[in-house]
Amino acid sequence: MGLDNCSGKQVLTLRPVSLTTFHREEEMEKQGWGLRKLVLVPCPFQGHINPMLQLGNLLHAIGFSITVAHTRFNFPNPDNHPDFTFLPIQDTLFDRDASSMDVTDVISCLNISCKAPLKNSLTQIMEREKEDHSHKLPCIIYDGSMYFAEAVAHELELPSIMLRTTSAATFLTYYSFPQLLREGYLPLQEAMSLALVPGLYPLRFKDLPIANFKNKNLDILLQQTTRTSDIRSSSAIICNTIDCLEQSSLARLQQQCKVPVFPIGPLHTIVPTASSGLLKDDRSCIEWLDKQTHNSVLYVSLGSIASMNKNELREMAKGLTNSRQPFLWVLRPGSLLPDDFNELIGERGLIVKWAPQKEVLAHKAIGGFWSHCGWNSTLESICAGVPMICQPCFGDQRVNARLLTHVWKVGLAMDSSLVSIEIEKAIRRLMLDVEGHELRRKIINLKEKIELCTQEGASFYNSLSELRKCILSC
Numbered sequence: 001m002g003l004d005n006c007s008g009k010q011v012l013t014l015r016p017v018s019l020t021t022f023h024r025e026e027e028m029e030k031q032g033w034g035l036r037k038l039v040l041v042p043c044p045f046q047g048h049i050n051p052m053l054q055l056g057n058l059l060h061a062i063g064f065s066i067t068v069a070h071t072r073f074n075f076p077n078p079d080n081h082p083d084f085t086f087l088p089i090q091d092t093l094f095d096r097d098a099s100s101m102d103v104t105d106v107i108s109c110l111n112i113s114c115k116a117p118l119k120n121s122l123t124q125i126m127e128r129e130k131e132d133h134s135h136k137l138p139c140i141i142y143d144g145s146m147y148f149a150e151a152v153a154h155e156l157e158l159p160s161i162m163l164r165t166t167s168a169a170t171f172l173t174y175y176s177f178p179q180l181l182r183e184g185y186l187p188l189q190e191a192m193s194l195a196l197v198p199g200l201y202p203l204r205f206k207d208l209p210i211a212n213f214k215n216k217n218l219d220i221l222l223q224q225t226t227r228t229s230d231i232r233s234s235s236a237i238i239c240n241t242i243d244c245l246e247q248s249s250l251a252r253l254q255q256q257c258k259v260p261v262f263p264i265g266p267l268h269t270i271v272p273t274a275s276s277g278l279l280k281d282d283r284s285c286i287e288w289l290d291k292q293t294h295n296s297v298l299y300v301s302l303g304s305i306a307s308m309n310k311n312e313l314r315e316m317a318k319g320l321t322n323s324r325q326p327f328l329w330v331l332r333p334g335s336l337l338p339d340d341f342n343e344l345i346g347e348r349g350l351i352v353k354w355a356p357q358k359e360v361l362a363h364k365a366i367g368g369f370w371s372h373c374g375w376n377s378t379l380e381s382i383c384a385g386v387p388m389i390c391q392p393c394f395g396d397q398r399v400n401a402r403l404l405t406h407v408w409k410v411g412l413a414m415d416s417s418l419v420s421i422e423i424e425k426a427i428r429r430l431m432l433d434v435e436g437h438e439l440r441r442k443i444i445n446l447k448e449k450i451e452l453c454t455q456e457g458a459s460f461y462n463s464l465s466e467l468r469k470c471i472l473s474c
Contacts, residue, residue, distance in 0.1 A: 036471055037065045039122065041142040041149040044074040047374050048143050051165045051240045054267035056084060061271050062468060069118055071110060090117040104224055107145050115148040122156055139471055144228045159474040160234045166375050168239050168249040169403060170396040173208055174229040175256050176200060177222055187218050202406045207398040231259055235474040238467065240265040242460060244453045262467040266379040268358060269454065282352035285328055286359060292326055295367035298427055299360055301330035302391065303372040310336050312418045317341050319423025320349065325431050330355050361386050368430045373400040385447040387439035389414050389426050410443035
């Protein structure tokens, strides 16, 4: 059985959903027991913070009170979210250089150091509200990577719900690891890298989130994925996805988890949100895009975490130059490009430190997106109708890239070894060839199917209504 496919009629454009029905229900419930305070616990990385705060905006819009319990590390700007109360959590990363740490070490450190501070803060909140019957006890909604929050909820006898910020397909792979280990597939062998994973078609072993981990590091990662995927006492799971993208994966996840699974997404399309970016957007790129022709520009952004060495940057720069296509490249400060690069590209390319990605992808000048295939970027590109060059680096990016190229068929696979001539070919295939036009047609159809699912009365509304009932009853 394949992971997913899509079906549905086509409509024209994505737009924010209408929440009128939920507002009517909210007014009715205010006459009775009252609505629940929600305490959100995000993981403090860009790709995790954004969907959690977007979820907060959605739940606030349908009547819930939102408190965000966030580490001091990468603490968001509260001024951008005036409807939320922010609760700082003390952590041991604030005074350390987390950039020098492995992601698994950062997650482990947060789960060890944040449990006691969160428990103390929630205990104080519960004491203050003990005599106030206008609200039920708080419900904790936590990022799956911040599993200490579930432990705190359990100890305080509070309900909890897990948010998954990856694709449902990625979450499914976590449940396959113990069996793959028992059957001798792990640690992964190079000879097996292109073989299909049993039960996870069309994923290959090289597409698994653990593909580049070996021996001791693999053991640590397997322990961590077990903890992050364990539902424990949580009442439900929220996934930032939608059934027309991942119907079969969601059905299998529901069967695996034994608790309700609510696809609530794509979150970035649902309600307007203020910026929660950790890096400042360079808006000069929008003015530059305004001067470019329709579908002519390749947007290049490989995320906020992955880094490239000097040789990889040189090959990327050479491939972009030789393709002779206009491009907008998001590149970290301090990246070393060839000395004559700016002279070679002239007015044809623009490099910025960070960009307002959703706005960029929605711009008429953008014809393609060269991406690391993080789940947020994947959803944003699909919802903008922009086909992709897929160059995953680690983690869930490999799963998402495989979905883009072999399930939804709206992206081109880029070999992990960056060679300028292959980069040039991939860019020309996407931006100029018939193949690129076909990818663009397919992704626009996919975008339209997602809009159909977010129209009033469609699957998104049903899922949101059931989630609301779950929160109020748990």
